[in-house]
Amino acid sequence: MNEKEKIEQEVGKKVKVKQTPVKKEKKEKIDYTVVKEFKKNLKEQKQQTKQYSKKILKGEIVSTTGATPNTDKYVIELVNVKKAYITGEVETPVLKGIDLSLEKGDFIVILGPSGSGKTTLLNVISGLDKVNSGDVFVLGYNLSLLKDVDLTKFRRDHVGFIFQQYNLLTNLTAKENAEVGENLSKSKEKDLTIQDIFKTIGMEEQMNKYPHQMSGGQQQRVSIARALAKNPDILFGDEPTGALDEEMGRKVLEILVDVNKKYKTTVIIVTHNPNIADIANTVIHVRNGLIDQIKRNDKPKRPSDIDWS
Ligand SMILES: Nc1ncnc2c1ncn2[C@@H]1O[C@H](COP(=O)(O)OP(=O)(O)OP(=O)(O)O)[C@@H](O)[C@H]1O
Numbered sequence: 001m002n003e004k005e006k007i008e009q010e011v012g013k014k015v016k017v018k019q020t021p022v023k024k025e026k027k028e029k030i031d032y033t034v035v036k037e038f039k040k041n042l043k044e045q046k047q048q049t050k051q052y053s054k055k056i057l058k059g060e061i062v063s064t065t066g067a068t069p070n071t072d073k074y075v076i077e078l079v080n081v082k083k084a085y086i087t088g089e090v091e092t093p094v095l096k097g098i099d100l101s102l103e104k105g106d107f108i109v110i111l112g113p114s115g116s117g118k119t120t121l122l123n124v125i126s127g128l129d130k131v132n133s134g135d136v137f138v139l140g141y142n143l144s145l146l147k148d149v150d151l152t153k154f155r156r157d158h159v160g161f162i163f164q165q166y167n168l169l170t171n172l173t174a175k176e177n178a179e180v181g182e183n184l185s186k187s188k189e190k191d192l193t194i195q196d197i198f199k200t201i202g203m204e205e206q207m208n209k210y211p212h213q214m215s216g217g218q219q220q221r222v223s224i225a226r227a228l229a230k231n232p233d234i235l236f237g238d239e240p241t242g243a244l245d246e247e248m249g250r251k252v253l254e255i256l257v258d259v260n261k262k263y264k265t266t267v268i269i270v271t272h273n274p275n276i277a278d279i280a281n282t283v284i285h286v287r288n289g290l291i292d293q294i295k296r297n298d299k300p301k302r303p304s305d306i307d308w309s
Contacts (some may be wrong), residue, residue: 034091038084041133045144053147057154062142069137075234075266076102076125081134081144083120094120095131096289102282107260107300108268109277112286118270119238121286125268126159126236127151139233160227160235164242166219168211174198174222175207181229192263197225200262201255217248224255228263235259237269241276246308253279253303275307 045064052062061068067079083095094117102108112118123129124136127143130151136143141154160181168177178194198204201221211219220240227235237256241249257279260267269276277283278301285293 032089035086035089038086038091038132045133049145049147052142052145053150056142056145057150059140061140062145063135064133064142064144065135067135067137069135069140070101071137071140073103074101074137075104075106075139076100076268077135077137078125079135079137081124081131081136083124083129083131094289095124098134098289098291100284100291100294102266102268105260105264105266106282107257107280108266108282108284109280110268110270110284110286111272111274111277112292114272116286117289118286122236122238122268122270126161126234127155156230158233160230160232162220162223162227162235162237162240164239166211166216166223168219168222168226170211173208173210174203174214174218174225177211177222178225178229181226192228192231194225194229197228200228200258201225202251215248217244217251220244220248220252221255224252224259228259228265231263232265234266234268237267239271240269241271241273249308250303250306257300257303273308275309278306279303 048064052060056062063069063079065079067077069077078098078100081095081098081100082093084091084093086092098121110118110121120129124131124143125138127138127146130146131144134144138154139158143151143154146154169180172180175194175198178197182194194207195204198207201224203218203221203225206214206218209218211222214222220243235256240256241252244252253276256267256269259265271277278297281297281300283295283297284291285295
């Protein structure tokens with residue numbers, strides 16, 4: 001029963017209610033030009049991708065900004081990199097024009113507040129995600145103009161990943177899990193042996209164990225073994241110690257430092273823990289979608305010497 005009917009019941013007769021006109025709410029103005037520009041850029045990028053993707057994968061340097069990468073010195077070079085997400089007609093910028101050069105063989109830590117864009121940056125430089133504009137040169141390949149299928153080839157041949165969750169196959173042993181990485185690698189001649197790798201991660205005795213028979217730290221070490229079996233040029237980690245206790249976390253970091261030193265693999269990790277930055281020789285601070293600060297550290301600490309909490 002509505003208000004009018006309630007009153008009619010109370011007074012016992014029909015009543016007239018004056019209708020007050022309902023004011024229409026003003027609609028929020030949407031800036032369609034921003035979204036239009038965004039979509040136009042994407043269209044151009046798509047056309048260039050079609051034209052250049054194969055050439056880039058064959059080693060041709062293609063730039064959209066006019067910049068030429070210095071591949072002797074740098075493993076990664078970003079030039080005016082922008083990435084945004086579009087929801088409906090609203091654009092949320094996440095990377096807002098990043099310029100960045102990372103040296104070959106460095107141990108790099110990316111720090112920054114929650115939501116600042118660390119994971120997005122890592123995904124972009126590792127070929128897991130694409131930017132909207134700017135150049136992302138990794139080992140000279142401009143990832144911003146690679147087709148999805150060519151990005152997959154790039155990842156398979158050049159980069160290894162370690163995630164917070166170890167993502168091991170439960171029905172395979174530690175050795176077999178590592179071999180999944182090895183089988184994906186094209187250039188067999190530069191492979192290490194699985195035995196070498198298990199020696200590096202300190203798990204030669206556990207090669208035949210299944211994931212459920214291993215601790216979290218051991219599983220994470222196997223995921224490092226799998227990444228190393230590709231003999232990647234760059235090893236990426238998104239919070240690789242995030243699910244581990246202090247002891248296991250330090251152990252995993254020790255291995256990453258050893259891999260960086262022994263195989264000269266560039267290691268790049270994202271972390272919330274600022275103490276972990278002490279083991280890096282380059283520390284990048286991301287803030288609000290931009291690089292706030294880059295610090296060089298000439299005397300990195302061993303993982304056993306850093307504070308943890
Ligand atoms: N697929 C998506 N769609 C829309 N917005 C997204 C998407 N992915 C990320 N974002 C937004 O982009 C911003 C940056 O996210 P990102 O995960 O890169 O931050 P982060 O620094 O790694 O954060 P955290 O430390 O909390 O993991 C956040 O505001 C997030 O909400």
